[in-house]
Amino acid sequence: MTASLLSLAIWLPIVGALLVLAIGSDKSPTPARALALVVALAGFLVTVPLYSGFDTATSAMQFVEHAPWIPSYNIAYHLGVDGISMLFILLNSFITLIVVIAGWKVIDKRVGQYMAAFLMMSGLMNGIFAAVDAMLFYVFFEASLIPMYLIIGVWGGPNRVYAAFKFFLYTLLGSLLMLIALLYLFLQAGGSFNILDWHALPLPLNAQILLFIGFLVAFAVKVPMWPVHTWLPDAHVEAPTGGSVVLASIMLKLGAYGFVRFSLPIAPDASHVLAPMMIALSLTAVVYIGFVALVQTDMKKLIAYSSISHMGFVTLGFFIFNQLGMEGALVQMISHGFVAGAMFLCVGVMYDRVHSRQIADYGGVVNTMPKFAAFFVFFAMANAGLPATSGFVGEFMVILGAVKFNFWTGFAAALTLILGAAYTLWMVKRVVFGAIGNDKVAKLTDLSGREFIFLAAMALCVLGMGLYPFPFTDVMHKSVDHLLRQVATGKL
Helix, strand or coil: CHHHHHHHHHHHHHHHHHHHHHHCCCCCCHHHHHHHHHHHHHHHHCCHHHHHCCCCCCCCCEEEEEEEEEHHHCEEEEEEECCCHHHHHHHHHHHHHHHHHHCCCCCCCCHHHHHHHHHHHHHHHHHHHHECEHHHHHHHHHHCHHHHHHHHHHHCCCCHHHHHHHHHHHHHHHHHHHHHHHHHHHHHCCCCCEHHHHCCCCCCHHHHHHHHHHHHHHHHHHCCCCCCCCHHHHHHHHCCHHHHHHHHHHHHHHHHHHHHHHHHHHCHHHHHHCHHHHHHHHHHHHHHHHHHHHCCCEHHHHHHHHHHHHHHHHHHHHCCCCHHHHHHHHHHHHHHHHHHHHHHHHHHHHHHHHCCCEHHHCCCHHHHCHHHHHHHHHHHHHHCCCCCCHHHHHHHHHHHHHHHHCHHHHHHHHHHHHHHHHHHHHHHHHHCCCCCCCHHHHCCCCCCHHHHHHHHHHHHHHHHHHHCCHHHHHHHHHHHHHHHHHHHHCCC
């Protein structure tokens, strides 16, 4: 059974999506919803043994599956996870379950197609995190664009078609340079698409720099890093709530994951040479985008810019080349998946009632929705990096690592925590507290049982990770240590 866990994590949601599509009907949407919930729950449960059966004493790939796919080109169906990738498969499967529950009553048109799109995307993204063969990775990487494109384009807001096209073109064009880099590495490795073989290639510095840039274009768009971030606010604003949750929680992590799986181990010397540029871009994202977030009037747009700023901490942690920074960046990725996803769920709860995302249309929500207000304030505190929440752990580790690397780099990163608190608390003050803002707020009803369940589940994750991050850092420690040795040794 354990030998096929990764295949189950990939194909169970995809096959389930096809079944949901087959029985989906707007006249009777309940069967499609019920089946989607069963498939999402099963998809999460099959990933749990990946954690419980994981050997933390080794950095080697585990739960490996290998079968020929296109033998004439040495392309294989080759899967495996280490302490880095395994956590993202768990996160992805959990978030998919939450999104299915969150969209239970909200979506009333094309219900089967909506649920199927999320299940399909869940399986494809698990494939990205599990792929050891580069072409398999590329196929999953590109295929994951299609469900999200449809989710934004079909169930999104008034400008959904523009946002969907912008999202698709940005990410697709970035991936073309990555494909050229993959084909070059295939030739250099003597006809092997095994990513682990590429980690041992003795490449000259010029080739490494070109490869690094090729990967950078693809992965920077996905993160997204400044200045190729402009597609994200548009995509978030127009996407339905579930689309925003998956986009923030999982899809933004694909680019950062690409850096640790491709850029750093394959081009270690180029990584060191270009590290000052990467650190500068990361700090720019953290500081500049923080100021941009301060002036937003749309809650979704503010959280979207907040995501860009928080992901700046991730790329900063990767390129200071120490254990604290790297592990902090990975913890920040997981934490951001919970916190940003929860923030978008909260906005969705309010939008379902008022049909507005404008901060000015709210005020005094705590008076009519006290349970909701408690969750919203808690997630906002986590977004601002409050100690004892998951938002604090990753950022604090990255700042400590940055100080160890260079005091002024750490100082600049630490200052930005003030910005994060400023734009988050400013939004909360205007939306939640004070007198009741208008008649619509006066008529609001508090959380339903279903809404309480998915917000409580996210809150437990944020609090649990904040109070006891060891289960996350312990799993990744050996893999991060191995990666840092690869980058430190270099190949020249």
